[in-house]
Amino acid sequence: xxxTPLFNRVAIIGLGLIGSSIVRGAMALGLAxxxxxxxxxxxxxxxxxELGLGHRIAGSSAExxxxxxxxxxxxxxxxxxxxxxxIAPHLKAGAIVSDVGSVKTAVLKDMAQYLPDTVDFxxxxxxxxTEHSGPDAGFAELFVNxxxxxxxxxxxxxxxxxxLKAFWQALGANVETMTAEHHDLVLAITSHLPHLIAYTIVGxxxxxxxxxxxxVLKFSAGGFRDFTRxxxxxxxxxRDVFLNNKDAVLEMLGEFQEDLSKLTRAIRRGDGxxxxxxxxxTRAIRRGIVNIGQDAAGADFGRPxxxxxxxxxxxx
Ligand code: NAP
Numbered sequence: 001x002x003x004t005p006l007f008n009r010v011a012i013i014g015l016g017l018i019g020s021s022i023v024r025g026a027m028a029l030g031l032a033x034x035x036x037x038x039x040x041x042x043x044x045x046x047x048x049x050e051l052g053l054g055h056r057i058a059g060s061s062a063e064x065x066x067x068x069x070x071x072x073x074x075x076x077x078x079x080x081x082x083x084x085x086x087i088a089p090h091l092k093a094g095a096i097v098s099d100v101g102s103v104k105t106a107v108l109k110d111m112a113q114y115l116p117d118t119v120d121f122x123x124x125x126x127x128x129x130t131e132h133s134g135p136d137a138g139f140a141e142l143f144v145n146x147x148x149x150x151x152x153x154x155x156x157x158x159x160x161x162x163x164l165k166a167f168w169q170a171l172g173a174n175v176e177t178m179t180a181e182h183h184d185l186v187l188a189i190t191s192h193l194p195h196l197i198a199y200t201i202v203g204x205x206x207x208x209x210x211x212x213x214x215x216v217l218k219f220s221a222g223g224f225r226d227f228t229r230x231x232x233x234x235x236x237x238x239r240d241v242f243l244n245n246k247d248a249v250l251e252m253l254g255e256f257q258e259d260l261s262k263l264t265r266a267i268r269r270g271d272g273x274x275x276x277x278x279x280x281x282t283r284a285i286r287r288g289i290v291n292i293g294q295d296a297a298g299a300d301f302g303r304p305x306x307x308x309x310x311x312x313x314x315x316x
Contacts, residue, residue: 005033006167011068013061013083015039015048016234017129018100019074020138023053025171028140038064039135040075047135066090070167072124073099073111077240081110093118096160100126102187102237104151104180106244112153120160121153125183126173127191131232144172145293151180188248192241193256196249198230199238226301 010032012019019037026032037054038061039045049057058064065071065087073083080099091097097119101107104123115121128146130137148168152161165175178186205216205224216224242249266274290297 003030003170005030006163006170007032007069009034009036009068009070011035011058011064011071012037012054012074013039013064013071013087014074014079015044015053015135015138016074016133017137018126018142019072020048020051020053020135021140021142022072022074022100022138022171024138024140025143026167027052027054029170031167031170032070036064036068040079044135051135053135061086062090065095067092068095070096070098070164073097073101075099076236077101077103077107077244078236079240080107081114084111084114088114088116091116091119095119096164097121098124098164100124102191102241103244104149104183108151108153108180117155120156122156122161122164123151123153123180124164124168125149125151125187126168127187128173131229131234133234133237141172143168146173148173148175149183150175150177151183152177184245184248185251188245188252189255192245192249193252195230195233195238196242196253197256198227201227202231 010026012023012026012035015023015037016039019039023035023037026035034056035054036056036058037048038058039048040061045057045059048054061073061083068091071087071091073080075083080101084097087097093116095118097111097115098121099107099111101123102125104125108121108123111123112121126143126146126148128143128148130142148171150161150164150168161177165177168175201224205211206213208216220228263275263278265271266278289295296302
């Protein structure tokens, strides 16, 4: 269903999972009169043309940003500064500039240094994704019922924040505004640390002596395979996340190590009560996530089990 466009010209720079999902959603909903897209990679631009990702595919970020009303950099966190530097001389006065990076303080600093005062700079982070990357991985519904966090710069006009909020809401997202520093702390525990733990466990299993790799794979349904989905996430993206959210991740890692020590002690001492109490509290967190609609209640992450009778997917 198309609607009245929210922007005249929108430029999407970077056509991977997130950029191509925005383009697919914005095209399907008619959120821009003209969608101009680009990517640093000629192969990706070629594939984007085949997939129809945009009304026009520009040869460079500068060309894409030219005369755009909204520019969104959908590139790895470490590339955001370079994109801002390239597009800065081509931005028209009154344009909104944003990004989708998973870290906000570093992106705010890296991009703001190049952007002119005549634009409204509003970093954003859609908290939605999969372990896949590239232009084929995107889909229009990726942001539906997910949260998008805006961390506006001090100079950004409230009207511009409202316009960007309307764009994300049209894509199906719920929008919340907070400071970049607070975003980085919250995401360190809800996203960055879980990824670090998954990367660690999967790496540890690979290097184990005494347990063969084929045993790890064969018996992975015991829990391991759920970590492997997260540990399959894009290496460039996650390298940049840890390099750019160092302080918050280290702070959360400290808390985590203390809690791990407590559980280690409980196991060593045979303190069943401490273990039971802890596991009861964590089970409530999972139920909370399901209850607010951020995951389905189906058993085993909703994996199909055709040999079993269908389960009710309603809220527990
Ligand atoms: P992706 O699928 O790897 O796509 C990124 C694209 O940007 C690639 O095609 C890449 O080209 C291109 N690119 C890199 N540097 C560029 C530059 N300087 N100019 C133009 N294009 C450039 O990554 P993604 O998953 O969409 O992630 C993009 C951003 O979204 C990241 O900042 C990430 O933190 C954030 N994010 C990701 C998720 C997620 O789950 N994946 C969720 C929320 C937010 P090359 O391949 O040639 O380098």
